Amino acid sequence: MPVRDDAKDARDDGRYADALVVLRNVDKHFGALHVLRSIDLTVGRGEVVVVIGPSGGGKSTLCRAINRLETVDSGEILIDGRPLPAEGRELAALRADVGMVFQSFNLFAHKTVLENVTLGQVKVRKKDKRAAERRARELLDRVGVASQADKYPAQLSGGQQQRVAIARALAMEPKVMLFDEPTSALDPEMINEVLEVMQQLAREGMTMVVVTHEMGFARSAAHRVVFMADGRIVEETTPDQFFSNPRSDRAKDFLSKILHH
Amino acid sequence: MFDFLTGYDLLGAFWVTVQLTVYSAIGSLVWGTLLAAMRVSPVPLMRGFGTAYVNIVRNIPLTVIIVFTSLGLFQTLSISLGAKDFTTINFRLAVLGLITYTAAFVCEALRSGINTVPAGQVEAARAIGLSFPQVLRLIVLPQAFRSVVGPLANVLIALTKNTTVAATIGVAEAALLMREMIENEAQLILISVIFAFGFICLTLPTGLLLGWVSKKVAVRR
Numbered sequence: 001m002p003v004r005d006d007a008k009d010a011r012d013d014g015r016y017a018d019a020l021v022v023l024r025n026v027d028k029h030f031g032a033l034h035v036l037r038s039i040d041l042t043v044g045r046g047e048v049v050v051v052i053g054p055s056g057g058g059k060s061t062l063c064r065a066i067n068r069l070e071t072v073d074s075g076e077i078l079i080d081g082r083p084l085p086a087e088g089r090e091l092a093a094l095r096a097d098v099g100m101v102f103q104s105f106n107l108f109a110h111k112t113v114l115e116n117v118t119l120g121q122v123k124v125r126k127k128d129k130r131a132a133e134r135r136a137r138e139l140l141d142r143v144g145v146a147s148q149a150d151k152y153p154a155q156l157s158g159g160q161q162q163r164v165a166i167a168r169a170l171a172m173e174p175k176v177m178l179f180d181e182p183t184s185a186l187d188p189e190m191i192n193e194v195l196e197v198m199q200q201l202a203r204e205g206m207t208m209v210v211v212t213h214e215m216g217f218a219r220s221a222a223h224r225v226v227f228m229a230d231g232r233i234v235e236e237t238t239p240d241q242f243f244s245n246p247r248s249d250r251a252k253d254f255l256s257k258i259l260h261h
Numbered sequence: 262m263f264d265f266l267t268g269y270d271l272l273g274a275f276w277v278t279v280q281l282t283v284y285s286a287i288g289s290l291v292w293g294t295l296l297a298a299m300r301v302s303p304v305p306l307m308r309g310f311g312t313a314y315v316n317i318v319r320n321i322p323l324t325v326i327i328v329f330t331s332l333g334l335f336q337t338l339s340i341s342l343g344a345k346d347f348t349t350i351n352f353r354l355a356v357l358g359l360i361t362y363t364a365a366f367v368c369e370a371l372r373s374g375i376n377t378v379p380a381g382q383v384e385a386a387r388a389i390g391l392s393f394p395q396v397l398r399l400i401v402l403p404q405a406f407r408s409v410v411g412p413l414a415n416v417l418i419a420l421t422k423n424t425t426v427a428a429t430i431g432v433a434e435a436a437l438l439m440r441e442m443i444e445n446e447a448q449l450i451l452i453s454v455i456f457a458f459g460f461i462c463l464t465l466p467t468g469l470l471l472g473w474v475s476k477k478v479a480v481r482r
């Protein structure tokens with residue numbers, strides 16, 4: 001599908017009329033610590049945004065604020081034109097539309113792989129159990145772990161668990177997927193199998209916000225790189241521009257550190 | 262040597278003990294789970310009620326609770342729990358008292374189990390759009406129960422032994438019969454040994470079985 005390139009052109013032209021995730025002037029404190037400072041960010045439908053930056057810069061908090069796992073102090077967050085509802089049924093419904101993949105996988109430990117992927121479809125989307133299982137097997141096949149369907153998460157490798165977690169999120173048919181350092185807890189040989197699944201998703205036109213330090217992924221899949229430090233968006237540009245010619249000192253400093261590893 | 266036993270319904274008395282235990286166990290498991298749910302609920306009123314209940318109830322001696330069901334509920338407020346004859350009324354009152362008391366301990370055991378469930382499990386559940394009650398029912402409680410089968414076995418064993426307090430309000434379970442036999446017979450030590458053995462027969466298998474279950478259902482992380 002050519003969606004990715006279209007989206008990329010649209011981004012470059014700056015004609016993103018179709019905004020899916022919008023953050024306006026968002027602020028958040030943890031006690032005295034100011035973790036998000038007047039964040040403005042718009043993610044267009046079909047766009048892939050990579051968030052990168054030093055540890056403690058607020059990347060996870062930003063991700064978690066988007067589906068309100070973390071509340072914010074002020075500012076506005078809209079998903080597909082609707083502001084995030086307060087706690088309750090409506091919020092639960094919104095969360096189902098926003099898929100989330102965690103660094104530590106967080107598969108439901110007492111359920112099999114198949115049950116992990118059917119649970120939300122049945123309990124939230126109210127799908128019939130048979131249809132949910134069929135869909136789950138399709139998705140497990142797509143991420144390459146179909147043969148593990150009846151095992152428990154602890155019996156799988158990290159890479160397999162993370163791919164199941166992606167399938168679990170996709171099963172909800174989300175409008176946007178959030179990834180918070182999905183490969184940081186993985187052994188090096190398993191990183192690629194997860195990145196490939198993500199790349200495939202990006203090619204199919206999924207809207208994605210990805211916190212990662214994987215430059216290969218950023219270069220090949222991202223339409224835009226957002227560099228965050230000390231709770232601020234310091235720089236926002238194309239991957240090529242960011243990696244070859246960063247403007248801010250903060251970004252130069254950060255890149256020189258991760259490139260020399 | 263065991264001639265003195267004739268005329269006493271030993272098995273019948275232990276059967277009442279078993280019935281007291283089973284009904285109270287089921288009731289306190291249900292009520293204790295609800296209390297635990299209240300204690301972790303986001304609603305402050307529910308949390309407050311759960312906390313107050315546990316802290317009051319577990320600090321009152323069981324005897325006082327059981328006596329209150331009889332003197333307070335039945336004789337003062339005429340609450341007879343739908344029964345007509347005294348045997349049934351007292352049995353039900355005793356079960357009510359045992360549930361009231363044991364649920365506080367079930368709640369605390371469960372709550373410690375809830376604390377062993379990693380926060381990431383709850384976040385993942387919320388992230389796919391499950392509501393708070395669903396997260397509790399589908400993710401947190403099933404994992405919590407699996408990690409507290411051992412502590413719950415202890416609560417169940419304590420409950421089995423605590424049923425003897427029902428004798429205070431005249432429920433014809435094992436301890437009441439023992440008192441009667443001690444008054445009428447000469448073989449005091451032998452009588453104690455028989456009843457001790459009876460209780461061990463009830464509690465030891467429970468402990469062993471649940472110990473095995475506990476290993477079997479443990480959540481692997």
Ligand SMILES: Nc1ncnc2c1ncn2[C@@H]1O[C@H](COP(=O)(O)OP(=O)(O)OP(=O)(O)O)[C@@H](O)[C@H]1O
Binds near residue numbers: 059
């Ligand atoms: N629940 C919390 N309570 C208090 N402080 C927190 C909490 N969560 C995060 N913080 C702090 O907020 C700051 C931003 O954290 P955040 O996890 O968003 O950073 P990050 O950019 O994701 O970092 P990393 O690369 O290490 O994951 C950090 O200083 C962190 O210690």
Ligand SMILES: [Mg+2]
Binds near residue numbers: 059060180
């Ligand atoms: Mg983080």
